[in-house]
Amino acid sequence: MANYYEASPVRNADAKVADGALGAANNGEYPLNSIYFYVAEGCNLRCRHCWIGPKHENGDHSYRSLDLELFQSVLDQGKPLGLSRVKLTGGEPFVHPQIHKALHLLSREDLRLVVETNGVLCTPAIAHTIGACADPFVAVSLDGVDAETHEWVRGVPGCFEAALVGIQNLVRAGIRPQIVMSIMRRNQNQLQAVVRLAESLGAGSVKFNIVQPSGGGQRMHGAGETPTIDELVNLGQWIESSLSASTELPVCYSHPLAFRPLGKMLGADEGECGVCDILGVLGVLADGSYALCGIGETIPDLVFGHAATDRLHDVWNHAPVLLELREALPGRLGGICGDCLLKGPCLGSCIAQNYYRSKDLFAPFWYCEAARAAGLFPESRIRPQV
16 A cells, blocks of 8 residues: 555644644633433443443343433533533443433433444334434444354344344434444454445445454453554555545544544544544443543543532532643643644543553553554654754
8 A cells, every 4th residue: 555644734734733723622611512421331232342341231130320310410510511412322322221211301402412332222213213313423333244243243143133223223214324343353354345335224424443452452452353553554544545435425444633634634523533522521421420431430530420419510620630631631642642743633532541551641542652663653743853
């Protein structure tokens, strides 16, 4: 493959993007743009790469789910703080015993709904109710074009066909879901076939995720079940150029901003391959705890209080971790992230992942660090030393 960055915009164009985003991120105002509700501790699948590692629900056991009175209370408290977007995730959000009621509550709110699901439990009724919500966006995981591959990843027989049915239910309800594939050695030869399958299903876009080295993903990295850094960088070049050009569907790849062309850096939601809005997001776990995101399930340091006892206003405006991030990003980012021209809009790519690896909120992102060590980090995206 050709070096994708030979045709990239010149360094000072990148600097303008970085400086503009940096100014926007530090204007002294921090609206609560999104709340990520991790509504269920359990999941109906056993995904080998999951970064949270939820408890498996198989009909014999069920686990804690978010109380709907707390759910409504958080929504009500969030709107005066700027809340405009809600994401339902998990575990698997559709294992929540009152998911229909939760969706009906959201359908009465003027809040954009984003759902992350494995699709297996997406019935026609659930799809219809999602369609009644404001500007819904649904991402469905599909990790291969055949049952053998997908179910090797997801760990439960029959989940491939069930996911296809769930996708079809969404399409019939007028929702064109995003198909999300996590790239592993086992399935990396199916990327083009996944795009063709997404086209045939009536999907709206395709996203290829890099498996992060946390939770189950950490074990996969250690076992050599994920591509190497040079393979990941080359895949990104091919996806952003050749594969994207082969379809009318938007196709994106979850590598950091520094590895993307300018046209694919900004202007998209995180689920649509934008960047994590870390300064405008708060997580709510299934037990009602406030947290940075779902990583709070395994890292108590990133839990800030509880919806039953703490006012959202107080948490959002006074939690020490959130204040530290607002005061220090992006200036305190270390390593390659500190040297990167795109540190303003990127903000370290994934603060939760960085903290998971090092217990340092401002540690460099593993992908960029590995790419720099291998001589693969784009030189045009590194700030000149003065």
